[in-house]
Amino acid sequence: MPPDLTDTLVIGISSRALFDLERENKIFEQEGLDAYARYQTDNESRVLEPGTAFALVEAFLKLNEKLGEHLVEVVIMSQNNPQTGLRVMNSIDFYNLGITRAAFSGGQSLGPYLEAYCVDLYLSKNPEDVQEAVDHGIAAAQLYAPPEAFNPEADEIRIAFDGDAVLFSEESEIIYKQQGLDAFLEHEKIFADLPLPEGPFGRVLKTLSRIKSLSAEPLVRIALVTARDRPAHERVILTLRSWGVTVDEAYFLGGLSKNQVLKAFNAHIFFDDQDKHAGPASEHVPSARVPYRTTSELFDKDAPGPDSRNQE
Ligand SMILES: [Mg+2]
Numbered sequence: 001m002p003p004d005l006t007d008t009l010v011i012g013i014s015s016r017a018l019f020d021l022e023r024e025n026k027i028f029e030q031e032g033l034d035a036y037a038r039y040q041t042d043n044e045s046r047v048l049e050p051g052t053a054f055a056l057v058e059a060f061l062k063l064n065e066k067l068g069e070h071l072v073e074v075v076i077m078s079q080n081n082p083q084t085g086l087r088v089m090n091s092i093d094f095y096n097l098g099i100t101r102a103a104f105s106g107g108q109s110l111g112p113y114l115e116a117y118c119v120d121l122y123l124s125k126n127p128e129d130v131q132e133a134v135d136h137g138i139a140a141a142q143l144y145a146p147p148e149a150f151n152p153e154a155d156e157i158r159i160a161f162d163g164d165a166v167l168f169s170e171e172s173e174i175i176y177k178q179q180g181l182d183a184f185l186e187h188e189k190i191f192a193d194l195p196l197p198e199g200p201f202g203r204v205l206k207t208l209s210r211i212k213s214l215s216a217e218p219l220v221r222i223a224l225v226t227a228r229d230r231p232a233h234e235r236v237i238l239t240l241r242s243w244g245v246t247v248d249e250a251y252f253l254g255g256l257s258k259n260q261v262l263k264a265f266n267a268h269i270f271f272d273d274q275d276k277h278a279g280p281a282s283e284h285v286p287s288a289r290v291p292y293r294t295t296s297e298l299f300d301k302d303a304p305g306p307d308s309r310n311q312e
Contacts, residue, residue, distance in 0.1 A: 007071075007207075007210070008070060008071060008072065008073050009060075009071065009072045009073070009120055009121065009204070009207045009208065009211065010072075010073045010075060010117065010118050010119050010120045010121070011057070011060065011072065011073070011074050011075070011119070011120070011121045011122075011123065012075050012077040012110075012114055012117060012119035012121070012122040012123070012133075013053055013057060013074060013075070013076060013077065013122075013123045013124070014076075014077055014078055014079075014123070014124035014125060014126060014129070015076055015078040015080060015085070015088040016051060016124070016125045016126070017051055017052055017053045017123045017124050017125055017143050018050075018051050018053055018054055018057060018076070018088075019048035019049065019050065019051045019054065019088065019091055020048060020049040020050065020051045020146075021048065021051065022145075024036060024039060024040065027039050033107075036084065037081075037083060037084050040080075040083075040084040040086075040087050041083065041084070041086075041087075043087060044086055044087050044090060045090065046087070047090070047091050047094045047095075048087065048088065048091040050095075050146075051143075051146060052125075052143040052144065052145065052146040052286045052288075053123050053143060053269065053286060055150070055152040055268050055286065056157070056159075056268040056269045056286065057074050057097065057099075058095070058097065059152065059157045059268055060072040060074065060157065061074060061097055061098045061099070063157060063211075063219055063220070064098065065098075066215075066219065067214060067215060067219075069214070071211050071214070072211070073101070074097070074098075074099045075099070075101040075102065075103065075117050075119065076088060076089075076092075076099060076101070076102040076103065076104075077102075077103050077105075077110050077113065077114065077117070077119070077122065077124070078102070078103065078104050078105070078110075079104075079105050079106070079107055079108070079109075079110065079126070079129075080104050080105075080106070081104055081106035081107070082104045082106070084104075085102070085104040088102075089102065101117065103117060109128070109129065109132060110124075110129050110132070110133075111129070111132035111133060111135075111136055114133055114136065114138055115136065115138075119133075119138060120138070120139060120203065120204060120207065121138075121139045121140070121204050122138050122139070122140035122141075123140070123141060123143055123288060124140070124142060124143065125142060125143050125306065126142070127142050127291070127305065127306075127307060130142040130291060131291055131294065134200065134290075134291050134292070134293055135293055135294055135295075139200050139201045139203065139204045139290075140200075140290070140291075141271050141288035141289060141290045141291075142288060142289050142291065142305060142306050142307075143286070143287070143288045143306060144278065144279065144282035144286075144287050144288065144289070144306040144309060145282065145306070145309070146286055147282060147283055147284050147285055147286065148283070150284075150285060150286065151266075152266065152268055153266060153268075155219075156218060156219060156220065156221050157219065157220045157221070157268055158220075158221045158222075158223070158265060158266055158267045158268050159208065159220070159221070159222050159223070159267060159268060159269055159270075159271075160222075160223040160224075160225050160262055160265055160267040160269070160270040160271070160285075161201055161205065161222070161223070161224055161225070161270075161271050162224075162225060162226060162227075162258075162270075162271060162272035162273060162274075162277065162290075163224055163226035163228060163236055164176075164199070164226065164227075164228070164273075165199060165200075165273040165290070165292065165298065166199055166200065166201045166271050166272060166273055166290050167198075167199050167201050167202055167205055167224070168196040168197065168198070168199045168202070168236070168239065169196060169197035169198065169199045170199065170273075170292065170296060170297075170298055171196070171197060172184060172187065172188060172196065172232075173273075173298065174297050174298060175187050177298065178297075184232070185231065185232055188228075188231070188232040188234075188235050189231055189232075191235060192231075192234045192235045192238065193235075193238065194235070195235075195238060195239040195242040195243070196235060196236070196239040198243075200290055201271060201290065202243070205222070205243075205245055205247075206243060206244075206245055208220055208222060209222075209244075209245035209246065218248075221248045221249070222247045222248050222249075223247060223248065223249040223250065223251065223265050223267070224236070224240075224247045224249070224250040224251065225250075225251045225253070225258050225261055225262060225265075225270070225272075226250075226251065226252060226253065227253055227254065227255060227258070227277070228252050228253075228254070229252045229253065229254025229255075230252065230254075233250075233252045236250075236252075237250075249265065257280065258270075258272070258277045258280070258281055259277075259280040259281045259283065259284055262281045262284055262285050262287075263284035263285065265285075266285065267285040267286070267287075268285075268286060269285070269286045269287065269288060270282075270285055270286070270287045270288070271287075271288050271289075271290050272287070272288075272289060272290065273289065273290045273291070273292065273298075274289070275289055275303065275304040275305050275306075275308070275309070276304075279304070279305075279306075279309050282306075282309070288306075289305045289306060291303075291305070
C-alpha cells in the first residue's frame with residue numbers, strides 16, 4: 001500500500017535550493033550540459049556546501065526525529081539526470097539528511113511530477129519551475145541567494161509569512177494596487193468580519209499549525225510580517241481565528257521596512273510576493289518570492305525577483 005501523506009507536509013526542493021550549486025550552474029549555462037555533466041562526475045565525491053534552504057530542511061528533518069513521527073517529508077526535485085544527481089545524493093549522505101525520495105527528471109520540466117510526489121510546498125531557484133508549480137496550484141517560491149551571515153536557532157524552526165497574496169488571497173492587494181490605499185482601507189473596514197480567502201500558502205500554514213499542536217514544547221514558531229496596519233489588521237486576526245490557526249508573532253508594519261523585523265525574528269525562511277520586501281530581507285535571512293499565477297491581474301513577467309538581484 002502506498003504511504004498515506006495526507007497529514008504530512010511534503011516539501012519538494014531543487015538540488016540548487018538545498019546545496020550551493022551556483023558554480024556548477026554557471027558551467028551548465030555557459031558551457032552546456034556535457035561540460036556540466038563531466039564536471040559533476042569528476043567531482044562526485046566532493047561534498048556540496050549548504051544552499052539557501054539547507055537550514056530549513058535540516059531543521060524539519062530534526063523535528064521528525066524529535067517527535068518520533070514522519071511529519072515532514074523532503075523530496076529532491078531536480079532537472080539533473082541520475083548520473084549528475086549522484087553528487088547531490090552523496091552530499092545528502094554526508095550531512096546525514098533523512099531524505100529518501102528523489103526525482104531526477106533529466107531536463108524535463110518538473111511541474112507534472114510535483115503532483116505525483118504529493119508536494120505541498122515547492123522551493124527552487126528556477127523561475128520557470130516555480131511558475132509552473134504556482135500555475136498548478138502548488139505553494140511554491142523562488143529562493144534568493146543565501147544571506148552571508150546567518151545563524152539559525154538550533155531548537156526551533158522559525159518561519160515568517162507575508163499576509164496578502166501569500167497566506168491570504170490577492171483580492172485586497174489588487175484593490176490596493178488598482179485603487180490606492182484609501183480604497184483598500186475602506187474595503188477592509190467594510191469586510192472586517194468576512195474572513196479573507198485562503199492564499200497560495202494558506203494550506204501550508206494550516207499544516208504547520210497542526211504540526212505545532214502535536215507538541216507542548218515550542219518546536220515551530222510562526223510570524224506574520226505584513227505591510228498592513230491599523231485598521232486593516234482586524235480582518236487578518238479574524239481570518240486566522242476562523243481558520244483555527246494561531247501565529248506566535250505578528251508585525252503590522254504600515255509601510256516600514258520588513259528586513260529588520262525578519263533579522264530580529266531570525267527566520268529559517270521568509271515568504272513574500274514582492275521583491276521590494278523579500279529582496280532586502282534575503283540579506284539577513286533565507287528568503288523566497290512567491291510569484292502570482294500567470295492568470296492573475298497582478299502577474300507581471302518582468303517583475304523584479306531573485307534573478308534580477310543575483311545579477312546585480
Ligand atoms: Mg503581499
